[in-house]
Amino acid sequence: MSLVELRFFIFAALVVLLYYILPKKxxxxxxxxxxxxxxxTYGWEMLPFLLASAVIAYFAGRKIEQFQVAFRxxxxxxxxxxxxxxxxxxxxxxxxxxxxxxxxxxxAAITELLHAQxxxxxxxxxxxxxxxxxxxxxSYLADIYRRQDKAEHDFLRLLLxxxxxPKVLQGPISRHKNLAPQLLEQHRFDYKEFCFGLQLxxxxxxxxxxxADRLAIFVNTVFGNIAGxxxxxxxxxxxxxxxxxxxxxxxCMDIVGxxxxxxxxxxxxxxxxxxxxxxxAEFWRRWHITLGTWFxxxxxxxxxxxxxxxxxxxxxxDKFGVRPGKAVMTVVPLTAVWLLTGLWHGTGWTYIIWxxxxxxxxxxxxxFEPEIKKITKALHINTETGSWKVFQMVRTFLLFVxxxxxxxxxxxxxxxxxxxxxxxxxxxxxxxxxxxxxxxxDRPNFLLALVCIGVLWGVSxxxxxxxxxxxxxxxxxIVFRWAIYYIGFFAILIFGVYGxxxxxxxxxxxxx
Amino acid sequence: xxxxxxxxxxxxxxxxxxxASDKLVTxxxxxxxxxxxxxxxxxxxxxxxxxxxxxxxANFDSVDGLTAMVERLTGA
Numbered sequence: 120m121s122l123v124e125l126r127f128f129i130f131a132a133l134v135v136l137l138y139y140i141l142p143k144k145x146x147x148x149x150x151x152x153x154x155x156x157x158x159x160t161y162g163w164e165m166l167p168f169l170l171a172s173a174v175i176a177y178f179a180g181r182k183i184e185q186f187q188v189a190f191r192x193x194x195x196x197x198x199x200x201x202x203x204x205x206x207x208x209x210x211x212x213x214x215x216x217x218x219x220x221x222x223x224x225x226x227a228a229i230t231e232l233l234h235a236q237x238x239x240x241x242x243x244x245x246x247x248x249x250x251x252x253x254x255x256x257x258s259y260l261a262d263i264y265r266r267q268d269k270a271e272h273d274f275l276r277l278l279l280x281x282x283x284x285p286k287v288l289q290g291p292i293s294r295h296k297n298l299a300p301q302l303l304e305q306h307r308f309d310y311k312e313f314c315f316g317l318q319l320x321x322x323x324x325x326x327x328x329x330x331a332d333r334l335a336i337f338v339n340t341v342f343g344n345i346a347g348x349x350x351x352x353x354x355x356x357x358x359x360x361x362x363x364x365x366x367x368x369x370x371c372m373d374i375v376g377x378x379x380x381x382x383x384x385x386x387x388x389x390x391x392x393x394x395x396x397x398x399x400a401e402f403w404r405r406w407h408i409t410l411g412t413w414f415x416x417x418x419x420x421x422x423x424x425x426x427x428x429x430x431x432x433x434x435x436x437d438k439f440g441v442r443p444g445k446a447v448m449t450v451v452p453l454t455a456v457w458l459l460t461g462l463w464h465g466t467g468w469t470y471i472i473w474x475x476x477x478x479x480x481x482x483x484x485x486x487f488e489p490e491i492k493k494i495t496k497a498l499h500i501n502t503e504t505g506s507w508k509v510f511q512m513v514r515t516f517l518l519f520v521x522x523x524x525x526x527x528x529x530x531x532x533x534x535x536x537x538x539x540x541x542x543x544x545x546x547x548x549x550x551x552x553x554x555x556x557x558x559x560x561d562r563p564n565f566l567l568a569l570v571c572i573g574v575l576w577g578v579s580x581x582x583x584x585x586x587x588x589x590x591x592x593x594x595x596x597i598v599f600r601w602a603i604y605y606i607g608f609f610a611i612l613i614f615g616v617y618g619x620x621x622x623x624x625x626x627x628x629x630x631x
Numbered sequence: 632x633x634x635x636x637x638x639x640x641x642x643x644x645x646x647x648x649x650x651a652s653d654k655l656v657t658x659x660x661x662x663x664x665x666x667x668x669x670x671x672x673x674x675x676x677x678x679x680x681x682x683x684x685x686x687x688x689a690n691f692d693s694v695d696g697l698t699a700m701v702e703r704l705t706g707a
Contacts, residue, residue: 265683415663423667424681429674436675448667485664 120160122374123328130157135381143305147279150302150382157284161247168219168246172212173274173281176256179208180270180277183263205264212253219249221466248287250463254413256281259295261417268296276303285375289368291389291409298386306383311593316380318589321607323373328615330575331366333560333568334359336616338527340559345533350541351549352558357537360527361520362572365394368407392579397511399480399518410463414456422452446486453482465526469534473525480518567614633698636673640694643672653693661691673697679704 120127134153138146158166183201190197222243259280262268271277280299281287341348341356348356369390379386387409396402403411422428428451436444454475461474484491495502528534549555556562581588592603640649644665655661661669669691670681681704690700 267684419663420683420686423670424674424683424686426674426680429671432671433675445668445671448671449664452667 120157122371123324131378138306138382139308143307146305147276147303150283151275151279154279154282154284154287158247158282158287164244165246168215168244168249169252169282169287170278172215172249172253172256173278175208175211176259176281177271177274177277179204179260180263181272183260184270187263187266201264205260208260209257212256215246216249216253218243219245220462224466248289251290251292252281252287254292254410255295258292258413258417262294262296268294271295271299285378286386289371289375290407291372291387292413293387293409298384301384304383309383312383313381314593315589316377316382318592318604318607319373319377319380321377321604321611323370323375323377324611324615325571325607326366326370326373326575328370328611330568330571331363331370332616333564333571333614334363334366336559337565337568338363342527342529342533345528345536345540348540349549350543350545351547352555353537353540354545355550355555356558357520357523357527359568360523361516364523365390366575392583394516394519395512395579395583396515397508398484398515399477400484402515402519403477403481410460414460418459419452419456422455423448428452449485450482453478453485457481469525469531473522476522476525571614632702633694635676636698636701637694639672639676640669640697643668649694653695655693656688656691666691669697673701677701677705 120130130153134149137153138149141149155166158169182204186200186204187197190200223245226241226243259268259277263270271280276299277295279302280293280295283293283298283302286293338356338360341352342360345353372386372389376386376388389408391405391408393402393406396405428448431451432444432447435447457474457478458471459474460477461470461472464470464473500507524537525534528537553562556565560568578588581591592600595603637649640647647660647665649655649660652658652660656666666686670686673679674681679701681700685700685704690696
């Protein structure tokens, strides 16, 4: 059941109804039942994998807590006993994740190698949302180990945290200590939260169905025929694909965040208008925030405080000087983080390159910061002016567009073909001769996409200035307020992209 | 100890004014990369191992917080 189909609206309305009319003490059971039912609509065979992960986390969490209680006066002894439990559980959870990520490719390779076609009768089952719930469960265990969270004593409660249906497929990667208490609290119906949640959902559907899915038609048409396209068309498609993935993913986050708000729950923010970022590092602090903070807390910081890495830094410092020594402390953890971030997004080598590309950008901007400052000064650039800040934002956006070129074309050969056309067969007349309107979107649809992006940009600018648009709408007179609601609702109804041949189920980030 | 900690911090991160605030992390004066430098410098200078449990805002928000952490970990 996709978030953008009629079945989901009926399901969601039913959940809200039962959630508020049944006794408050069973609210969490309503959510658990609904979440299991929602997950089962994608196929019963995935559920055992999710259950296995939850069982591993449950028993490991309890065991770690038992050791911590038993050795409460001897922290070192407690750690000594807890660490193997933590590492074993994380290894098992990671194994299930790796199985889902590379199982299909490995199975295909084995089938081909052994000419054993009968193996194809046993397809690898990829549990939906495995990357998201696995990371949530690892953070749950690590937080118990660090005494920053408490183990769940009721398996069903941990299961609800794992499978809570608005976030199970695409995140955010919630922390147990943030979400679980909310899921178990009793919530009274709040009309304001209900309205705000509904508004956020409508905004999310607008981003997903009116913008992302419209741009997807153009992007898929162009990248479906790279050989026949000019560089100009490919450039437009790359820019559109950057906006598309933002609207697709952040739109989904608005839908699930809005729905959770209706239930009185607050999910973690996953986006903070990333296209206003002035550097690659800032961009990744504002894009897929929960993934970034996960890597920071569970990969980056453990490496930074590792005596081995600090020892290596000291050795380099003693031998080559302070600056190379400091660079070790930047290069080692960031390389690990970005390699893993690439692998999280996909197991192909293009994703590894993609991860290392972002890692290299962030590492270089940090390590060579003094030189960058010197060059900026030598060129007499006033870094406080608005034009410089706009330049930095455009530059960051273009870096993101370039990164899209590493993943959207689908293969190394296609990446090279796109690059060749961008450099050698650009044909700038393609921007103006009307040929853009023959690539899946006719002229009205193309212009509508631009207008909608303009609306998104305008709203984002207001938010960037600290204006809460939803509060503004709520505080305006009834005519204006309802006009906005109607426009939003009918914009989705009239301009949303659906119909025969349209696969509404395919949110881009669901495949992770 | 406070003077020694401040000396190490100023030597490691000369661009950062550690006395400007007692909410260095919250105010964004100390970001994650500065944090990295501080951890490395204190570890090397005082021969301590900073466990993850100590990486909390309260310890890194001020020179006093950092000094207290170093004293705790060195047993001073």
